[in-house]
Amino acid sequence: MAQLLVLSSARGDGVALPALELLGHGVRQIPAEPAQLVNAPSADVIFVDARADLAGAKSLCKILTTTGLEAPLILIVTEGGLTAVSPDWGVDDVVLVTAGPAEVDARVRLAVGRGEKDQVSTRIQASGITIDESSYSAKVHGHPLDLTYKEFQLLHFFATHPARVFTREQLLSEVWGYDYFGGTRTVDVHVRRLRAKLGDLEQLIGTVRNVGYRLNVYEDDQSPARPNA
Template sequence: MAQLLVLSSADDPALPSLELLAHRIQTIPADPAHLVSAGPADAILLDARTDLVAAKSLCRILTATGLDAPLLVVVTEGGMAALSDEWGIDDVVLTTAGPAEVDARIRLAVARDQREHDTPVRVQASGLTIDEASYSAKLHGRPLDLTYKEFQLLHFLAMHPSRVFTREQLLSEVWGYDYFGGTRTVDVHVRRLRAKLGEFEQLIGTVRNVGYRFILADDAADDADATHPAPA
């Protein structure tokens, strides 16, 4: 059973046969503004039945912001001709697909995604080097003495640079669904991480009333320019 996020602004279900399966489903409007508050998902299904142009644009936004779940689009038979690799999707499902086909496509997409994420990843960004295989992190060549959860939190944020995550999303992704503590533990770990980053604490940015994000060096420079514009 998977946790699915369905993006659809229509009144009728995009994929009727999905209702016959046991997956957990969260449906939100197919609008970028609603994505920040969306919960974590094993797979995302985008309703592209009526507005292919808007659907393609949303797909590109999702992939550009560091999508970490397989993306499937739901289309009619006539919409198939509009699909291309520019959409950046993992699979396509016809609205007429039966429960067995829908379930198989979801399971295969999730399995492929999990295999990709099981491979140890080395992250390098803004002077930070994270080696998942050895659970080590260095900042401009200086080793960081991190606890296991601090490492996981820093690694997760750095894997999705510039993307904003709510405290609830970070709890689910880093601590897991079975964690019963409050969101304050995220704030505590962020504060400890920043202390260990020292003069580079700004790498973990706060988005007021939303959550946290990993700030790339270029983003930090843009923020500084915006705050201190050059004299005319």
């Protein structure tokens, strides 16, 4: 059972999307006002009612998407309102107010499934390192790392290519880009800083003599000792 939140400016009783009342999901409906979003309950899927106020709904959708919304966003529209919807609304799906329970339930399931898939795809794990691509953060065995943006990029590149050896020139072009005019010593400096921040786990980034660097791959029972809590 999914938790659904409906944002509606319509007055009167009843849910903005009637089919929701015939399903087994938990449904909460609150006024479609920015002020209401501060204390809005958490939800697996958010529905925005655009039946009567397309301009207001579009503005609300943009607010939701620019404030880091994680839940999928589904727009409730009338047949005539479909022509006004465009990609810049930022919604994940559109459903007609006349849609039946089976269709609405299918859209909810698909939205939740896509959200779970996207959440998994933003996390990378390798040799005890967990990287969250969406927040540009990294942890080693649950301990957060205080990385600069370029250090994060370098660690991210290693983690997405575990055990592969890269020359300094390759790392420079892949992480810094072809238009970077600095020398390969930049790579050595950043590797050294990254190792220092890894502390006892500095050996995760291995040196291959006369070649370059790689991320060492360990099984769970072979990974380097965890830092003390």
